[in-house]
Amino acid sequence: MKLHLISNFQKFAYFITSPVDFFIINNLYSCESEFTFFKGLIFMAKVRLSSELRQKQILDVTLEIISESGIAGVNTSEIAKRVGIVPSALYRHFENKEALIDALLDRTHQTLTENVRKIALKFPSSIENLRRIFLMHLELIMRYPGIPKLVFSDAAVLGSAERKEQIFSIVKTYSKQLSAIVEKGQCEGEILSNISREAVVFSMISFVQHTALISNVTDGETDLSKSAAIAWNYIEKSIRNNQHNK
Numbered sequence: 539m540k541l542h543l544i545s546n547f548q549k550f551a552y553f554i555t556s557p558v559d560f561f562i563i564n565n566l567y568s569c570e571s572e573f574t575f576f577k578g579l580i581f582m583a584k585v586r587l588s589s590e591l592r593q594k595q596i597l598d599v600t601l602e603i604i605s606e607s608g609i610a611g612v613n614t615s616e617i618a619k620r621v622g623i624v625p626s627a628l629y630r631h632f633e634n635k636e637a638l639i640d641a642l643l644d645r646t647h648q649t650l651t652e653n654v655r656k657i658a659l660k661f662p663s664s665i666e667n668l669r670r671i672f673l674m675h676l677e678l679i680m681r682y683p684g685i686p687k688l689v690f691s692d693a694a695v696l697g698s699a700e701r702k703e704q705i706f707s708i709v710k711t712y713s714k715q716l717s718a719i720v721e722k723g724q725c726e727g728e729i730l731s732n733i734s735r736e737a738v739v740f741s742m743i744s745f746v747q748h749t750a751l752i753s754n755v756t757d758g759e760t761d762l763s764k765s766a767a768i769a770w771n772y773i774e775k776s777i778r779n780n781q782h783n784k
Contacts, residue, residue, distance in 0.1 A: 664723025
């Protein structure tokens, strides 16, 4: 085998992961030793490619366990078992249980922030933005009951100073994003100018927290979608400037 072929293949090994790729290589290289060599490179590439996906899988399973048993039920051996790896492999991604919880909180923070950003870019109406954000995050809680058990648990809220700061950062960032949307609506005349932005944000977050509480005590079995729609109607009526565009 020529050395330049090996070098070129190494550059592209990360992109060869499907059964079709194996078939092609098997036909291109009839020599068993050559095929074994390339197969080894492909395996290495797949391992590297799957690292991020593996971390996501581990976090998803952890959230699933939190949904079932709370943070106290998180056990690295059980996580490894459900993921299908040995415990030592899990520690290559997360040092311990606390690192898992921190990563889940960071992911929740990122998800909330990104959801708000995407909606705000998509719709010009501030009230429509607030409505979609409100309903989307209530749906997120109902779909993933592990999230409120994670964020509003005693282990999180009453934990270390660093953990408290981490959770406060989630609420603070979310509040600032909502407040900015309300301010934009006021500047454009869509939202009443004499209403407190902080009051609007507080109303929205309070109902989300209420939904989280109900989700926690009923293990996510209660459907609050109708109540959420009614609650939003009250919020909208209290903030909409009916003279806008008249």
